[in-house]
Amino acid sequence: MATVEVKNDGGKVEVPDGSLLADIDGKCSVLFACKSASCASCKVKVLEGMENLEPPNDLEKAGLEIFATDPSERLMCQCKLKKGKIVVEY
Ligand code: FES
Structure with a gap:
């Protein structure tokens, strides 16, 4: 199992290794509106565990070009968590 910690919530969500993080919609306070x-x-x-995420797919790369202001930013709806733990905040 892998773990997603959202700093804003102070809680953790456990997911199977290899999960698409859009699957934690409703289990944390991150808002998933379009999922595209x-x-x-x-x-x-x-904040921690960037190495545990798969590299951005083409859709996420295009979104990050528009929305990201920092290389540590990701779009959760497109991320896949390989294993281990990530810590994020928004
Ligand atoms: S939910 Fe809209 S960019 Fe991720």
């Missing part, structure tokens, strides 16, 4: 990398409601700053 076009609104940035799910944009987070990765």
Whole structure:
């Protein structure tokens, strides 16, 4: 199992290794509006564990070009968590 910690919530969500993080919609306070990398409601700053995320897919790359202001930012709706733990905040 892998773990997603959202600093704003002070809690953790456990997910199977290899999970798409859009699957934690409703289990944390991150908002997932479009789930297609076009609104940035799910944009987070990765504080720990960037190495545990798969590299951005083409859709996320396009969204990050528009919305990201820092290389530590990711769009949660497009991220896949390989294993281990990530800590994020928004
Ligand atoms: S939910 Fe809209 S960009 Fe992720």
